[in-house]
Amino acid sequence: MTEGRRRCTGAPGHRWGTDSLAKLRAGRAALLGGLIGVSGALAAVLANDIVCLAMTPVLIEGCIRRRLNPLPCLLGLACAANVAPARPPGVSIDRGSTRERRAGDDPDPSRRGGVVVGMDGLWAYDGTLTCYTHRMGTRAYAVTSDSSPFGAHSITRREPTATDVAIEILYCGVCHSDLHIARNEWGMTQYPCVPGHEILGRVANVGSDVTKFKVGDIAAVGCLVDSCRTCSSCEQGMEQFCLNGPTMTYNSEDRHLGGLTYGGYSEAVVVDEAFTLKVPDNLDPAGASPLLCAGITTYSPLRKWNVGHGQKVGIVGLGGLGHMGVKFAAAFGAHTVLFTTSPSKVEDGKRLGANEVIISNDEQQMNQHAGSFDFILDTVSADHDINAYMAMLKLDGTxxxxxxxxNPLQLSAFSMLFPRKHLSGSLIGGLPETQEMLDYCGRHNIVCDIERIKMQQIDEAYERMLRSDVKYRFVIDMASLKE
Amino acid sequence: MTEGRRRCTGAPGHRWGTDSLAKLRAGRAALLGGLIGVSGALAAVLANDIVCLAMTPVLIEGCIRRRLNPLPCLLGLACAANVAPARPPGVSIDRGSTRERRAGDDPDPSRRGGVVVGMDGLWAYDGTLTCYTHRMGTRAYAVTSDSSPFGAHSITRREPTATDVAIEILYCGVCHSDLHIARNEWGMTQYPCVPGHEILGRVANVGSDVTKFKVGDIAAVGCLVDSCRTCSSCEQGMEQFCLNGPTMTYNSEDRHLGGLTYGGYSEAVVVDEAFTLKVPDNLDPAGASPLLCAGITTYSPLRKWNVGHGQKVGIVGLGGLGHMGVKFAAAFGAHTVLFTTSPSKVEDGKRLGANEVIISNDEQQMNQHAGSFDFILDTVSADHDINAYMAMLKLDGTxxxxxxxxNPLQLSAFSMLFPRKHLSGSLIGGLPETQEMLDYCGRHNIVCDIERIKMQQIDEAYERMLRSDVKYRFVIDMASLKE
Incomplete structure (x- = not known):
């Protein structure tokens, strides 16, 4: 992580209300420095970005409207401009801190009173003066089109706001979704794309309000880096279903810097502590990193449907998700049955905890188990016959x-009707449940079975993943990024 | 119903154990009549069906094995033969009473020690002497191929066993399933086929052990006429999901007479009282008849998913099922929304109880309601886009x-995943729930909106049903069958 330019005084991410003003008046030294340099700062503003001046009346109006003293705000603006010698080409207007927007401002950008200064060091303003965002250049691996190989790429991370945690990434798991997104198989990818949402690393820096982490801790980030935190889904701790759209770890709108979020195929990431997870000390960090997606994706539905003792539970597929499904179902006490097309996986399935293994393209084996399952977790992301597995369920099985x-599932209505059965989807898990899962894994010493690779091997790893040639998750050793 | 030949003494459906023998020995007159006529009876046996003689040693052996006195059994056989002058051509071997088989006999016919005499009046013997089944010629309407029109047809009903109820059919609703089966659209039809499973009529006769009904009562029969009654589904009152296969009202194996069951497009039906339902007196009998399928099919899922106050509930389609879904959802207190492709049905939907009506092919209307439903009941039996309705559900909606x-539903996995949603099937309801539904309808005076037709109009009614040109259920006035 390349350290950015010197930081402007004032706690990043804090709204400058009367408390902040009082502190300023108490004589915070750096701000006085800004005051001294005010004329030069204004010149720099003019040179850097005419927007800075254009927004000044808006800023003053906003301050007055919010009963703030506009002078320190203007000083802060000058300070920011002073430390930012040039607005990099292509930097878009920053929409400011979403967290502040949530505090009651109009969520429609077109109707917000403010605009934002786009600079390397940024004052974000959207109806109130919200946060100072300082960017840091960060090494990463990216694809630039749906058919290009991965290559070294430089991305920008914000400097931690008051509630942010900066993490030096040690390991990042390789999820099948990474491949789907990198190759635009879901038709929603923007490039350049830096995948990776099974992130585990060491805390390198924390914002002033961070309470859960200190520098040096092992921390983790999964598929989510933000959400609105106020909708009914967020209030229930299911931020993955945020009604205003969660911010995914990559290929999502970056609510701080604008543009896109970039994932864990990189040397560092900065994430609000609310979306950063604690990792039990006893877990192998490389093996623990895929828990952030493969783990929670299987843990969550098994918990929601109360899988446990006395139940016959099937896991379809023995890949990154499936092998964790087997481990969790067995740990929860269910009679665990693995469905696989690969006879070569029978022994491994049993080693991982399966009581039985069914070769799913053997009609006779399938018929023997028809109508006998309470619950089946289908982890297969390739096209397959869903009706064959629906037929395995008993009355009211799911x-x-x-x-x-x-491609769409070809689901026969009769698969659902006779007898009554249920089909559901599940998507990762919310932050509270993800932490619960990590804690459970800590208590039961559960991690993923992994194969370590270097960042430079990612294209080959994707090809092997497509051939199911991995037991059972690739994990990138991010030290390789420095090679 | 053409009355059959005179009945042989001995309570039908009773196993002739020591109690029965004691009663016989007490001098039941008709059996003595049989004894008097024994020589003539044996001659008749010889003339009628050589099987009768062939089975005699088997019968004797079976009686001895079961510590029964073979003499009364032989007398019964003789009696049966005596009253049955000719075995009708094409009558198959009768497998006897399933109820008796369930009492502990080997369920595999190939391993049973006995065979059964096939005659117009039958002794059924399958390992024990089980029941005397006297057949009755019954007028009906049938199709004889997947493309033939309906025509008059004669079917045979058994005379009531001890637990049977014979019902003179007054009304029979016309279900879309009738059309599916008549035209072999589900690939499982055997011909001739007499559809009809929304049967309401007057009790004409009852077996000696029947307690729920007396002659003259209004009674009803739905989609089921029997089940094993011992499996876990049956024990839970969900006979429609009988693990040994329920006996459907038509196009199912007839456990009494062999061959197929025949449905309600007929003048009479004989059903075990356990599968016969009581109909509240205050309900219009014609309007009540479709409750037996359209009613319970919609009532059951709305009850299972606890639809009620505070919920936004959608009903897709305003046909026979849909109009009952609207009535029930509204009666249960839900905010009820009808989805229909027909603007002409808006007013009627509201009249039936819908709070709102959405024209489902109006994208703007659909978008306005996206993600807002707790529950949707999809009653459409034609191909349609299920994903459009999945998109209407909120988190954890069903x-x-x-x-x-x-054809198979084209279900996008993303429809299930974001947010988490649920898709289920539901099939009619079990006997206890069907009675509960009828009782509920009695208390709330709910019946179906119907159009009466004559039996002879059934082909035309099918064509109109395909055009959704019915408000909202055709009901056959069975008096027309006599015309």
């Missing part, structure tokens, strides 16, 4: 999809 | 299919 095959 | 479109 099959939960956690894979997302590219 | 869509239940009660229609069975001929």
């Amino acid at each position: 099959l939960v999809l956690v894979g997302a095959p590219p | 869509l239940v299919l009660v229609g069975a479109p001929p």
Whole structure:
């Protein structure tokens, strides 16, 4: 992580209300420095970005409207401009801190009173003066089109706001979704794309209000880096279903810097502590990193449907998700049955905890188990016959999809009707449940079975993943990024 | 119903154990009549069906094995033969009473020690002497191929066993399933086929052990006429999901007479009282008849998913099922929304109880309601886009299919995953729930909106049903069968 330019005084991410003003008046030294340099700062503003001046009346109006003293705000603006010699080409207007927007401002950008200064060091303003965002250059691996190989790429991370945690990434798991997104198989990818949402690393820096982490801690980030935190889903701790759209770890709108979020195929990441998870000390960090997606994706539905003792539970597929499904179902006490097309996986399935293994393209084996399952977790993300597995369920049994095959499932209505059965989907898990899962894994010493690779091997790893040639998750050793 | 030949003494359906023998020995007159006529009876046996003689040693052996006195059994056989002058051509071997088989006999016919005499009046013997089944010629309407029109047809009903109720059919509703089966659209039809499973009529006769009904009562029969009654589904009162296969009212194996069951497009039906339902006196009998399928099919899922106050509930389609879904959802207190493709049905939907009506092919209307439904009941049995309705559900909302479109649903996995949603099937209801539904309808005076037709109009009614040109259920006035 390349250290950015010197930081402007004032706690990043804090709204400058009367408390902040009082502190300023108490004589915070750096701000006085800004005051001294005010004329030069204004010149720099003019040179850097005419927007700075254009927004000044708006800023003053906003301050007055919010009963703030506009002078320190203007000084802060000058300070920011002073430390930012040039607005980099292509930097878009920053929409400011979403967290502040949530505090009551109009969520429609077109109707907000403010605009934001786009600079390397940024004052974000959207109806109130919200946060100072300082960017840091960060090494990463990216794809630039749906058919290009991965290559070294430089991305920008914000400097931690008051509630942010900066993490030096040690390991990042390789999820099948990474491949789907990198190759635009779900039709929603923007490039350049830096995948990776099974992130585990060491805390390198914390914002002033961070309480859960200190520098040096092991921390983790999964598929989510933000959400609105106020909707009914967020209030229930299911931020993955945020009604205003969660911010995914990559290929999502970056609510701080604008543009896109970039994932864990990189040397560092900055994430609000609310979306950063604690990792039990006893877990192997490389093996623990895929828990952030493969782990929670399987843990969540098994918990929601109360899988446990006395139940016959099927796990379809023995890949990154499936092998964790087997481990969790067995740990929860269910009679665990693995469905696989690969006879070569029978022994491994049993080693991982399966009581039985069914070769799913053997009609006779399938018929023997028809109508006998309480619950089936289908982890397969390739096209497959869902009716064959629905037929395995008993009355009121449930099959939960956690894979997302590219083509629609061909679901016979009769598969649902006779007898009454249930089909559901499940998507990762919310932050509280993800922490619960990590804590459970800590108590039961559960991690993923992994194969370590270097960042430079990612294209080859994707090809092997497509051939199911991995037991059972690739994990990138991010030290390789420095090679 | 053409009255059959005179009945042989001995309570039908009773196993002739020591109690029965004691009663016989007490001098039941008709059996003595049989004894008097024994020589003539044996001659008749010889003339009628050589099987009668062939089975005699088997019968004797079976009686001895079961510590029964073979003499009365032989007398019964003789009696049966005596009253049955000719075995009708094409009558298959009768497998006897399933109820008796369930009492502990080997369920595998190939391993049973006995065979059964096939005659117009029958002694059924399958390991024990079980029941005397006297057949009755019954007028009906049948199709004889997947493309033939309906025509008059004669079927045979058994004379009531001790637990049977014979019902003179007054009304029979016309269900879309009737059309599916008549035209072999589900690939499982055997011909001749007499559909009809929304049967309401007057009790004409009852077996000696019947307690729920007396002659003259209004009674009803739905989609089921029997089940094993011992499996876990049956024990839970969900006979429609009988693990040994329920006996459907038509196009199912007839456990009494062999061959097929025949449905309600007929003048009479004989059903075990356990599968016969009581109909509240205050309900219009014609309007009540479709409650037996359209009613319970919609009532059951709305009850299972606890639809009620504070919920936004959608009903897809305003046909026979849909109009009952609207009535029940509204009666249960839900905010009820009808989805229909027909603007002409808006007013009627509201009249039936819908708070709102959405024209489902109006994208703007659909978008306005996206993600807002707790529950949707999809009653459409034609192919349609299920994903459009999944998109209407909120987090953890459920869509239940009660229609069975001929082609597989094209279900996007993303429809299930974001946010987490549920898709289920539901199939009619068990006997206890069907009675509960009828009782509920009695208390709330709920019946179906119907159009009466004559039996002879059934082909035309099918064509109109395909055009959704019925408000909202055709009901056959069975008096027309006598015309």
